[in-house]
Amino acid sequence: MSTDRLSLIFSALADPTRRAILARLAEGEATVNQLAEPFDISLPAVSRHLKVLETAGLITRSRNAQWRSSKLEAAPLREAAEYMDKYRRFWDVSFSRLDAHLRTIQQVPKNQESGNEHATEHH
Amino acid sequence: MSTDRLSLIFSALADPTRRAILARLAEGEATVNQLAEPFDISLPAVSRHLKVLETAGLITRSRNAQWRSSKLEAAPLREAAEYMDKYRRFWDVSFSRLDAHLRTIQQVPKNQESGNEHATEHH
DNA sequence: CCGTTAATTAACTGATCTGTTAAATATGCG
DNA sequence: CGCATATTTAACAGATCAGTTAATTAACGG
Structure with missing residues (x-):
């Protein structure tokens, strides 16, 4: 079960x-x-x-x-996304606590218009 | 199939x-x-x-x-994460093209940190 | 070789999944 | 009410799933 x-x-x-x-x-x-x-x-x-x-x-x-x-x-989609996020470091080479921290405090501007902004909320 | x-x-x-x-x-x-x-x-x-x-x-x-x-x-975890990401706007109230744009140019900091709730995985 | 350890395959079982068709239920309307 | 429409439930069939035990394969080491 x-x-x-x-x-x-x-x-x-x-x-x-x-x-x-x-x-x-x-x-x-x-x-x-x-x-x-x-x-x-x-x-x-x-x-x-x-x-x-x-x-x-x-x-x-x-x-x-x-x-x-x-x-x-x-909610469940979010839950699933959070599960995946635990494994992000395995595929996202630019992902690390340090990197996330730098992105948070520096807010590196993006030239692309693909609103892919998972830097602020998670880690 | x-x-x-x-x-x-x-x-x-x-x-x-x-x-x-x-x-x-x-x-x-x-x-x-x-x-x-x-x-x-x-x-x-x-x-x-x-x-x-x-x-x-x-x-x-x-x-x-x-x-x-x-x-x-x-790779497959990434694939699954990308699937979830298509639905991000449904749970992430702060997510939208406009909002992403505003965050990019305004640098609104967000420091909400949620605890890691589902840590136990065994049955 | 032979024995030991690591892991997979085979054969089987019971439970769950996905679909079907037919019957039942819920609601609106003349 | 009684009929039409929308949806669900019942009963069933075949496929797949997750587990078992027993047998088999693979590789090492005396």
């Missing part, structure tokens, strides 16, 4: 259909039928995927008449 | 034993027996976990006499 949060989150993310559903929800809330539309699988199958995502905390759902709207929830 | 890289990575990470193995490997290479030592499961079970991690690209293995050493590999 792997009922710990991270296991729930990672196994929810392990399915491509569920990741596609999350990607869709990143653009806004949607009903089950709307979410099912791009896929070749039955509605009950989508319903079960949503249940998995809900159990992992990746979505919340509300009812509006006979429609159930799904909404992306951030 | 979910043989895509991200699915392999996330399902490898979905198991707490495998995450514990990765955590151990973050401290350095180790043999199968050394990796198996903390767990109550058989050696073949650990061997299979290593196979899963290897298939996901999360470790590589080398042979030294009768010992097989496992080594943590960064």
Whole structure:
């Protein structure tokens, strides 16, 4: 029984259909039928995927008449990102406590417009 | 048929034993027996976990006499982190193109430090 | 060689996953 | 109410998963 949060989150993310559903929800809330539309699988199958995502905390759902709207929830994604961050030093050659510290106090300006700013919050 | 890289990575990470193995490997290479030592499961079970991690690209293995050493590999973790990063705006309230721009030119310091809550990985 | 140690493979089991179709439930509306 | 629409639940099938024990392979060292 792997009922710990991270296991729930990672196994929810392990399915491509569920990741596609999350990607869709990143653009806004949607009903089950709307979410099912791009896929070749039955509605009950989508319903079960949503249940998995809900159990992992990746979505919340509300009812509006006979429609159930799904909404992306951030917390578990953040949790997963924080897990990855523990391993950042293994791939980010420019990552070290010293380097992070320097970036924090110096705020080295970036010429690129890719707002990739994980220097301020984490470590 | 979910043989895509991200699915392999996330399902490898979905198991707490495998995450514990990765955590151990973050401290350095180790043999199968050394990796198996903390767990109550058989050696073949650990061997299979290593196979899963290897298939996901999360470790590589080398042979030294009768010992097989496992080594943590960064690329898949980075890949997973980059996936998460696409959703960063959903949890990081201070994250947006505008906000990143403002931080770049204004140098707003942020010193919030969150404790490392999920340190225990074993089951 | 032979015995020992390290690790994997084989064969099997029970549980969980992903999908199906059919039936059930929930809600709005004429 | 009674029908249509949206969604979930039930029951089932096949695949994959995580574990076991027993057998096998690989390499070293007397």
